[in-house]
Amino acid sequence: MEFAEKVFFKYLKERGFYNTAQRRLVVQEFLRLEGHVCADELYRAVKKKHPRVGQTTVFRTVKLLKEAKLAAEVNFTGKRRRFEHEWGHRHHDHLICVGCGRTIEFANKQIEKIQQQVTGSMNFQPLHHRLEIFGHCLKCRKEKGE
Amino acid sequence: MEFAEKVFFKYLKERGFYNTAQRRLVVQEFLRLEGHVCADELYRAVKKKHPRVGQTTVFRTVKLLKEAKLAAEVNFTGKRRRFEHEWGHRHHDHLICVGCGRTIEFANKQIEKIQQQVTGSMNFQPLHHRLEIFGHCLKCRKEKGE
DNA sequence: TTTGAATATGAAAATGATTGTCATTTCCAT
DNA sequence: ATGGAAATGACAATCATTTTCATATTCAAA
Ligand SMILES: [Mn+2]
Ligand SMILES: [Mn+2]
Ligand SMILES: [Zn+2]
Ligand SMILES: [Zn+2]
Numbered sequence: 001m002e003f004a005e006k007v008f009f010k011y012l013k014e015r016g017f018y019n020t021a022q023r024r025l026v027v028q029e030f031l032r033l034e035g036h037v038c039a040d041e042l043y044r045a046v047k048k049k050h051p052r053v054g055q056t057t058v059f060r061t062v063k064l065l066k067e068a069k070l071a072a073e074v075n076f077t078g079k080r081r082r083f084e085h086e087w088g089h090r091h092h093d094h095l096i097c098v099g100c101g102r103t104i105e106f107a108n109k110q111i112e113k114i115q116q117q118v119t120g121s122m123n124f125q126p127l128h129h130r131l132e133i134f135g136h137c138l139k140c141r142k143e144k145g146e
Numbered sequence: 147m148e149f150a151e152k153v154f155f156k157y158l159k160e161r162g163f164y165n166t167a168q169r170r171l172v173v174q175e176f177l178r179l180e181g182h183v184c185a186d187e188l189y190r191a192v193k194k195k196h197p198r199v200g201q202t203t204v205f206r207t208v209k210l211l212k213e214a215k216l217a218a219e220v221n222f223t224g225k226r227r228r229f230e231h232e233w234g235h236r237h238h239d240h241l242i243c244v245g246c247g248r249t250i251e252f253a254n255k256q257i258e259k260i261q262q263q264v265t266g267s268m269n270f271q272p273l274h275h276r277l278e279i280f281g282h283c284l285k286c287r288k289e290k291g292e
Numbered sequence: 293t294t295t296g297a298a299t300a301t302g303a304a305a306a307t308g309a310t311t312g313t314c315a316t317t318t319c320c321a322t
Numbered sequence: 323a324t325g326g327a328a329a330t331g332a333c334a335a336t337c338a339t340t341t342t343c344a345t346a347t348t349c350a351a352a
Contacts, residue, residue: 018319018328040309054331059310075224080309095270104268110260118254119279124241126281133265135272164299164348186338200302205339226338 002031004070004087011068022053026061027070036074036082036103076103076132093131099140148177150216150233157214168199172207173216182220182228182249222249222278239277245286 008027009019029046030037043058062083065071072086076096093111095104111131119126136144154173155165175192176183189204208229211217218232222242239257241250257277265272282290 016328020318020329022330038309052331056311056331056333057329060329073224075221078219078221078224078227081224095265095268095272097270098273104270106264106268108260108264111257111264114254114256114260115277115279118252118257119241119281122241122250122252123284123287124243124250124279124281125287126241126279127244128281129277129279131261131275131277133261133270133272133275135265135270135274138269141269141271162298166300166347168301184338198302202302202304202340203300206300 002028004031004085007087008065008068008070012064017064022057023061023064025050025053026058027065030062030065030071030083031085034085036076036084038080038082040080042083074130093133095133095135095137097137097140098134099136099144102137102139104137148174150177150231153233154211154214154216158210163210168203169207169210171196171199172204173211176208176211176217176229177231180231182222182230184226184228186226188229220276239279241279241281241283243283243286244280245282245290248283248285250283 005024005027008023012019012023025046026042029049030042033042033045039059039062040055042062043053043055046053046058062071066073066083070085070087071083074082074084074094076082076094090107091112092105092107095106097103115126115129151170151173154169158165158169171192172188175195176188179188179191185205185208186201188208189199189201192199192204208217212219212229216231216233217229220228220230220240222228222240236253237258238251238253241252243249261272261275
């Protein structure tokens, strides 16, 4: 069992929630999937192997994964919510190509540092943030003829 | 007539779209309202004065306002989309208080500059971006007893 | 000014993601 | 083992937004 899964069920136990077969299936599938996945994709992936699991349960479990800090929510389009691995992963921000939809992850210490300065000077206590830069990736620029 | 409104109808004309009474009402009300407003709030504001305008038309017109760059979309919660004035306004980013929901606007040249460096080094052509920092505002921290 | 084809409108229905309900089932501390 | 708390899943409901479609309006050309 992955350590992240242990963390999840430890979190559940602390709250008096149960360790159920469905939750084990959902968390395992989530940890298996890479990238930015939405609840419904996760549902279909789980259902492929275990058709009796309900969509409602997957949505509810994803919410728990987020609360337990195994999953971080990302929402590039304003449409459906997506989730990525958070536990054991370093913070990063995103470049999003408006041409092909691909995302590129990056981290920049300087930006983070200046954010601290900005919030500090405004007496604002930061908890988390997101920086999303939309534009055209190299691949798309090449395809469109430089 | 505000200049921004002229810009809007110029944009429409360029596309072969019509200058209609409803669109005039919606753009005027949007320009009157400050802050981050959602389509439904705008609809209700318009309806108060002109009850025959339909919600569908307001939703459609907001989309046009965005295309014409009079409105910029912001989406802090992942729930409903909100829009703020863009035409004639300087770019800024947001601090969002998770306690009271208030937003604080800020602009930082250094962050913008480093973003240019980051995207440049990754061969990514930036079009626009958003930086949202979530946390606790001064007011909320004081209320909770330091 | 008419005219008519393109476009816009608005009520209602449809959509798509998510959440609520509730009868039934499962979990787990005792 | 068992009883009460919690979870499940089919289904309905919700919420913001989009689509549909019959009717009305706009505006360029005649
Ligand atoms: Mn990511
Ligand atoms: Mn703003
Ligand atoms: Zn691309
Ligand atoms: Zn606050």
